Amino acid sequence: MAKPVTGFSKKTKTEKIDWLTKTYLSNNPEALQTLQQYWNEDQKLQKLHDDFIENTLSNYYLPFGVAPNFLINGNLYALPMVIEESSVVAAASNAAKFWLDRGGFKAQVLSTQKNGQVHLDYFGNEQNIVSFFAEVKPKLIESVSTIQKNMKKRGGGLLDIELVSKNETLNGYFQLHCTFETLDAMGANFINSCLEQVAKTFEAEADSYKPFTTTNIFPEVVMSILSNYVPECLVRAEVSCKLAELAQNDISGENFAQKFVRAIQIAQTEPRRAVTHNKGIMNGIDALILATGNDFRAVEAGVHAYASKDGKYTSLTDAKIENGIFTFSIKIPLALGTVGGLTTLHPLTKFAFELLQKPSAKELMELVAVAGLAQNFAAIRSLVTTGIQKGHMKMHLMNILNQVDASEIEKKKAVAHFNDNTVSHSAVIAYIKQLRS
Numbered sequence: 166m167a168k169p170v171t172g173f174s175k176k177t178k179t180e181k182i183d184w185l186t187k188t189y190l191s192n193n194p195e196a197l198q199t200l201q202q203y204w205n206e207d208q209k210l211q212k213l214h215d216d217f218i219e220n221t222l223s224n225y226y227l228p229f230g231v232a233p234n235f236l237i238n239g240n241l242y243a244l245p246m247v248i249e250e251s252s253v254v255a256a257a258s259n260a261a262k263f264w265l266d267r268g269g270f271k272a273q274v275l276s277t278q279k280n281g282q283v284h285l286d287y288f289g290n291e292q293n294i295v296s297f298f299a300e301v302k303p304k305l306i307e308s309v310s311t312i313q314k315n316m317k318k319r320g321g322g323l324l325d326i327e328l329v330s331k332n333e334t335l336n337g338y339f340q341l342h343c344t345f346e347t348l349d350a351m352g353a354n355f356i357n358s359c360l361e362q363v364a365k366t367f368e369a370e371a372d373s374y375k376p377f378t379t380t381n382i383f384p385e386v387v388m389s390i391l392s393n394y395v396p397e398c399l400v401r402a403e404v405s406c407k408l409a410e411l412a413q414n415d416i417s418g419e420n421f422a423q424k425f426v427r428a429i430q431i432a433q434t435e436p437r438r439a440v441t442h443n444k445g446i447m448n449g450i451d452a453l454i455l456a457t458g459n460d461f462r463a464v465e466a467g468v469h470a471y472a473s474k475d476g477k478y479t480s481l482t483d484a485k486i487e488n489g490i491f492t493f494s495i496k497i498p499l500a501l502g503t504v505g506g507l508t509t510l511h512p513l514t515k516f517a518f519e520l521l522q523k524p525s526a527k528e529l530m531e532l533v534a535v536a537g538l539a540q541n542f543a544a545i546r547s548l549v550t551t552g553i554q555k556g557h558m559k560m561h562l563m564n565i566l567n568q569v570d571a572s573e574i575e576k577k578k579a580v581a582h583f584n585d586n587t588v589s590h591s592a593v594i595a596y597i598k599q600l601r602s
């Protein structure tokens with residue numbers, strides 16, 4: 166069994182790799198080579214990446230692709246996407262092209278409020294904490310004035326603080342529920358700094374509040390942290406067209422729309438389908454979030470909580486047919502930033518923002534919602550017509566060819582061959598074998 170290591174973070178990169186190789190990898194010399202081949206020759210660029218996290222050993226590449234032809238609110242975009250799943254960018258591009266000829270996507274930010282809580286324990290008379298809060302609230306707000314000076318200048322900041330009793334669901338549990346406008350910043354650091362200051366001031370003031378000192382029962386701060394659940398930071402996107410415009414191959418527009426709406430209704434009713442349905446939406450959302458250096462775990466957590474806000478996990482998209490018009494829409498909470506964090510640090514996120522014409526956080530919310538809607542459209546379109554595997558396996562073909570080290574000529578031949586033949590792992594292996602024999 167391996168022995169615990171001390172001072173690991175202080176070791177140099179090669180010392181770390183050396184220790185790991187000796188301890189876990191049977192001294193395999195290839196381990197160093199594997200990691201080293203991804204080091205950047207540009208020392209400055211490598212240092213930038215090294216410093217993103219602790220104990221960096223190497224860089225982990227994901228493809229940075231682009232889906233062009235997205236007509237969104239009358240402007241044409243090429244959406245940058247970072248993702249490993251082979252069919253996602255192709256599907257997004259197809260959906261973009263499809264809607265380009267049908268009026269494009271419309272998106273609108275509905276609200277931009279973020280929130281965080283100071284979580285409190287208080288086991289005394291509820292009226293005492295209510296009166297204390299009413300008295301101390303202006304001081305709490307005043308106490309963050311330095312932290313929020315710049316944010317306020319730009320028109321954002323702490324919006325309000327409310328005392329919320331959660332005593333009924335958890336004995337002695339109260340919150341200071343704080344709401345924020347963070348403009349173009351995702352705002353995690355700003356919100357957490359404000360919350361920690363509010364908590365400090367609250368505790369300090371409570372120490373000398375008479376009803377607490379006489380009863381000797383004081384409220385105590387358990388923790389202060391932003392919430393990644395942001396249902397008041399909402400964006401909506403939609404596409405719509407006449408039914409006849411949906412006709413494709415051997416399926417009428419009306420028939421396609423009906424099947425499509427039915428597929429959405431199934432995802433709205435059946436959580437097992439809703440999870441996969443929403444996963445497809447997140448394929449598009451996460452890819453754009455990653456390309457722009459935003460926090461995809463925060464978005465994932467918030468979006469899935471929103472999908473179950475009514476007590477049952479359901480679809481994030483909706484579709485309807487009304488008066489001969491098909492409408493397909495998405496409404497999701499998104500807390501995003503176009504300044505701060507990785508957004509201005511990583512050369513590729515900088516590139517992504519330039520490609521997107523330097524959007525504000527609100528504009529980015531609209532683009533991300535569209536990426537999710539487009540991805541869902543592409544998936545449902547395939548599912549209710551050809552089935553998903555046709556497109557998936559076509560894109561997966563290159564992965565299988567790379568697994569068997571196919572040469573460029575073999576790849577070319579295989580792509581041509583599988584244009585008219587069904588792709589499966591065994592069929593590709595058999596084809597390459599036959600080519601090689």
Ligand code: MEV
Pocket residue numbers: 250441442443444445446448544545553
């Ligand atoms: C695969 O990554 C995503 C899909 O499964 C989504 C869906 O089923 O709607 C195709």
